[in-house]
Amino acid sequence: MMNAIELHDVSKKFSKRGGQRNTIKELFLTPGTEEANDKWVLHDIDLSLPQGTSLALLGKNGSGKSTLLKLISRILYPTSGTVKVNGKVATLLELGAGFHVDFTGRENIYFNGSALGLTRREIQKKIQSIIDFSELGEDIDQPVRSYSTGMYMRLGFAVAIHMEPDILLIDEVLAVGDHEFRKKCINAILRLKSAGTTILFVSHAGEQAKMICDEAIWLEGGRIKLSGPTRDVLKAYEQSEAAHDYLAEYYYRMGSRSQQQQEFKQALAFFNQSLDKGYNEFSVKILRSSVYLELGMQEEAAADAVRCLEIAPPGTDMNSVVEHVHFVNKRKVEWVKSDRTKLYNNTSTEPSFLIIGTQKGGTTSLYHDLVQHPDIHAAAVKEIHFFDDQYQHGFDWYKKNFPPDLPAGHMTGEASPYYLFHPQVPARVREWLPDVKLIVMLRNPIDRAYSHYQMMVRRGLEPLSFAEAIQAERSRIEEDYARMERDPRFNSSNCAVYSYVKRGLYVEQLERWYRHFPRDQILVLHSEYGFQQPAHNYEKVLNFLDMPLWEPEQYVLLNEGDYEQSIPADTLAWLKDYYEEPNRRLFACIGAQFDWN
Known part of the structure; x- marks a missing residue:
């Protein structure tokens, strides 16, 4: 040839x-x-x-x-x-x-x-x-x-x-x-x-x-x-070492170009690659926060903007950074096209159940399987986040997320796993939905923390190693969480993003819910058992909801993590020791012993 x-x-x-x-x-x-x-x-x-x-x-x-x-x-x-x-x-x-x-x-x-x-x-x-x-x-x-x-x-x-x-x-x-x-x-x-x-x-x-x-x-x-x-x-x-710094800058330039051309998903991918290669964190995140806004990712945008206040290099015009943070936090994205596919003219239907947590505990899979039931109807979006992030819109706004005019014997509900953790949510739910049934899925807090961490790494929100992130968690969220407990108007993106270990203190969260609801309105499930025996957990949920028994053609396992690296041995040992006493209190509280070894 x-x-x-x-x-x-x-x-x-x-x-x-x-x-x-x-x-x-x-x-x-x-x-x-x-x-x-x-x-x-x-x-x-x-x-x-x-x-x-x-x-x-x-x-x-x-x-x-x-x-x-x-x-x-x-x-x-x-x-x-x-x-x-x-x-x-x-x-x-x-x-x-x-x-x-x-x-x-x-x-x-x-x-x-x-x-x-x-x-x-x-x-x-x-x-x-x-x-x-x-x-x-x-x-x-x-x-x-x-x-x-x-x-x-x-x-x-x-x-x-x-x-x-x-x-x-x-x-x-x-x-x-x-x-x-x-x-x-x-x-x-x-x-x-x-x-x-x-x-x-x-x-x-x-x-x-x-x-x-x-x-x-x-x-x-x-x-x-x-x-x-x-x-x-x-x-x-x-x-190669020779390409490392160059590629970091290249991805940053390509992210900036894509942002200018309003190709926001591509810009986000380039910015994340730039951070992975170690490019200047401030330069990337000040731009990426605006990209997140365009994609309707409010919490991620706020986290980036606030982080820029902490890492701004000497000589930065801090007034401009502060103005940017205020702009990001004020710009609430109410409807996101990619997530909210339909809204209802509903004034009467209220949710009969809430899956309130835990995050990374299988809530997405359970909700998906539940709404396959012929008598259980899906909300406009799985995670409405009304009782934590969207509470200012009012209960009438919340009801528009649910289908109206349901036949007798039918029901609807939603699943927002941040509800379990947020300190203001139990009282709010009790005020508006005193008879609602609450479903909690609890996963080994160590595995949950690591899965949560990996999710934030994939989203480009976590630059630290797992061990470093755990060490930094207290300084990142402690003051914010205390303020959330005191001030019902305050929300913290840091608490949503960086609460790897604290979200695993389930006994504190459940005790708060038990102060507002009788125990027979709260069903606590073992996540790992649900992963292995989904039909058993599904039947328990239907019985809890007083719905006729029914079984989907297949059970799904959604948002399953796949990690190349395991938890470092010393970090794992520390977490086991840390959770030993809270887990003991949890099992005494719920009257059940989960195999988390």
Whole structure:
């Protein structure tokens, strides 16, 4: 098979002085200046790519990736060695490269097509498809100097893939644009790949390289450091010490760019990756708090904003940070489209049961199974959080979360696991729902704490190790929790996020509920037994609710954690000792002994 691209002993250097000495004085008085200022960007590159190869070029800025593509596209020529290219080349090396800024988008399609060797008739056959793919609409007849970065990218990409190239060179342009357009671009590239197009794709890191390319090379200092399957090379590159700091900054920049383009889910993913790589915590969280707001994640936004007050570096304009914190905490996101799919015009129906906790104890799985019952109806959202976070909206607002006009013998309810822990909730529930039935699921507090911690790590809210987080918990939440007990208007995002150990003190929480409700209105379940024998717990709940026995086709286990690391032995020993006495009191309180060993 003929090679599409061949490079033999290719090296490339640039002169920092533009490649020449500009005056007679420089020529005679500074001999050797040109050589002293030379910078070698590529060294002795040997590369042979058969037709149909898809190759990712990985490496940090300055490693030679873009220069290598420019040599293949004949924008640059090697200082030494040879470059052979067989076939028609289309390039996406820089946004708008090859565009004439005074031409309209339509005129640039003809201009670029002609440069690629197409006749005007061939371009005319493709032009409407190019315009449709670019999604520019009427802007196609505007001068491209008026285009945004995203519009440049869309037009450049649409032209390139419609030229049916033998070789496609792509230099990180798929990092911009909205999510749907990026998906369309990737699908178009994969179609070209299936048709036998040779693809070279420059990437700093990421999933796109794995999706598009079968092979990869890692460039470092202008040399090939590693080559092989994309997944293996990418993993080695991202785990390298040389790439660590660079990738942290790269993810931060990509998060900022995505935020500007209002691609908030992508921005959150990039910011979380940046924190994982150790980028400046303040820089990330001040931006991430705004992203959380756009995603309707109020508590996470508040936690980030408050954390920025604690870690602001010297010289920071603290007034601006304080204003940002106030803004975040005042902006309550009442309806979140992704969570609240329906609201009811309900004035009469009230919940017959509440699953009040514990968090990470199986409440989501139990609620899912319960609302499969033909006589039990789901609320608009599983966790309404009325009695803790949304209490200011009033009870009439709360009732709108439940379906109206239920037939006789039917019921509805919700599951907000923060209710068990929040000190103000029992009295509030007693005031509005004195006859409601309460369901509590209790999980081994050590396992619950670690599962809670892992969830916060995944959300990007916990930078500390598990042992460090436990040590820091008291300073993080003690004052806030005491204030929550005193002040019914106060809510603490820290208590919701960082209460790993305190939430496992179940006896304190249950005693508070028992002060407001008789024991026959509270059903306490063993979470681990429910995980292993869900049918048994399900039957107990139906009996407790006085509902007819019924069994779903299958029981689900939702939000199950999967951790690569276990709890450190010394931390585990400390937790066992810490919970020994509270657990003994709990078992005496509920009259049951759970196997938590």
